[in-house]
Amino acid sequence: MSFKYPVVMPKMSMTMETGELIIFHVKVGDHVKSGDVLFEVMTDKIDMEVDAPADGVIDSLLAEPGAVIEIGKPVLIMLTDTEVMAFDFGNEEVEAVQVEQIEQVEVKIAPPTAAVILNESVKAVPKARSEAAKRGVDLRTIAATGPDKTITMHDLNNAQVDPAMAARQKANRALIAKGIEMSRGIAQASFSRTVNSDFETATLIRAWASVLRSRPDLAIHTHVGVALIIESKYGSALPVFKDPDHLAHEDLKALVASTSEAAKNGKVPLAMLTGATTTIFDVSRYSMNSSTPLLFPNQVTSLTIGYGTESEKNISLTIDLNFCDFYDGALLLDALVASITKH
């Protein structure tokens, strides 16, 4: 249990600013499973149970029942082996709290590639030993299904589904699903445009950040944070590029490349896991023509990029109608297309 994860007061409606902690369902030292209820919260509209985002142990409780807590402020701290890779539920204040928390704990984080040791003394067929050495796989991390708990070639070849990895994927997935579920009820509208495809990801991120910054009337944050969905071995990773329009193009390009590579191995820097104000999902590299952009909590816009033709891509935009008119959505997408076409 090497990672301290703050569980915060969630934002359950666009108007919610604080919530009242009703009761804790856990105490310090309790072992919890992903999905277990941690505490209950009351707002002016609803009561809600807040679940554990991952398996872990309760480290500390930061409030008393009855306390009114701002959204994004931590309510309790969990210790978990699962690196929670998603996004924050809060606003800028949240970020400050989390970054502070993160700075304290960052050095203690186990490298995500250090797998859980299942077999302390290993029995393996000779071929599995030589293959594992060749592939750089630690046989102690592999579940043995062969006779006498011996690791077979079949076990080695299926090693990526070891229980620790599966738990991590599950926790990650649950967190994202929960976020999407929270924003599902928001009134929203989607738009699509076809554009020439000769733009780089960094160009798109920059252009989209500039477009959003040019419309402060639509913003609920003072900064722009562009989350990019990347598939990693633990599931979807969402590294956030903060104020990318303030970076030089080449710097941003290098940052996107290095972060994407790191994310694939589940190694996104913690500081890049928070502060998203919009999300981009590029499905064109899976040869998909489009995917409906989904709004993440506390974000007003979301983009997807689909494959059009050899020279074209489809950009889709979803907007939160609480903040924009239909017309604004069209303008935003139009401005984005104009910006990346100019480049």
Added chain:
Amino acid sequence: MLTMAEAIREAMCIAFDERPEVFLLGEDVGIYGGAFGVSADMYHRYGAERVLDTPIAELGIVGAAVGAALSGMRPIVEIQFSDFTAQAMDQIANQAAKIHFMLGGALHVPMVLRTPQGSGTGAAAQHSQNLEPWFASVPGLKVVVPSNPADAKGLLLSSIDDPNPVIFLEHKLLYKIPGREPVPEGSTRIPLGVSKVVREGKDLTIVATGIMVNKAWEVCEKLSAEGISITLIDPRTISPLDMQPVFESVDKTGRLLVVQEGPAHAGFINEVIAQMAGSASFGSLIAPIKRLAGMNIPIPYAPQLEKAAVPQIEDIEIAAREIVKNWR
């Protein structure tokens, strides 16, 4: 299609015709035609000088053969049951096997000792043994274990050619069985010390000797219908032993099953396992090596117990299927 007894007789006759110094001696090999009918009419074709009926005295028979071999003859000795070689062991192990070495190569003993072995005839503990490890553990002896008529003919011709003593072990139950392949006409030799890949598959390697090659073949056929393909290797000569095809096959299949009729403890087949364990191909194994061999008991007289004491087709089938199924 010749039976193995006929193929062995044909090889002896070819050698008789090729070389006047070749002759056959043993108990009842002449007028009676051999205890298992291997020499048959050779007495009448070649006469009493070249097909010698001897007294019941194995030490004397082999001693006479060693002496004849030292003086330029090429004797073929038939011992009626391999169990009786115990009587002649000093001549085999201390004389025939050592003379070439101890006399600095000045003399050699080009003798072939043919003898039937194995269980399955209801002949009980003193007439049913598989004694190949006795001979294979004596440096200076070559040991041949043919599994079919064609191999028996070619290997026996090479054995008679060989300047050193060769022990030629014939399984009794194979004598009357024709081979899957016809016996080539003429005097083509099969070199000693070359293993035969009987059939090729990708899931399992079986190494078997003598009659176990036939039993394993049946299993290969049956499992092939289930989609399990097996490489079957017959070493043919267990001393010297050619392991190269076994290594190459295990590199492909990753699984090894070894089968012999003789008792498991200190049996010949353990040499195959030992050489595999110490080879570069060890790293190719995806399953523990499986051994099927006779029980460590004297062969029982009761037919059911005799059958239960040595591996049968069903045993090989179960072992082969389990290795492939359990070790993926």
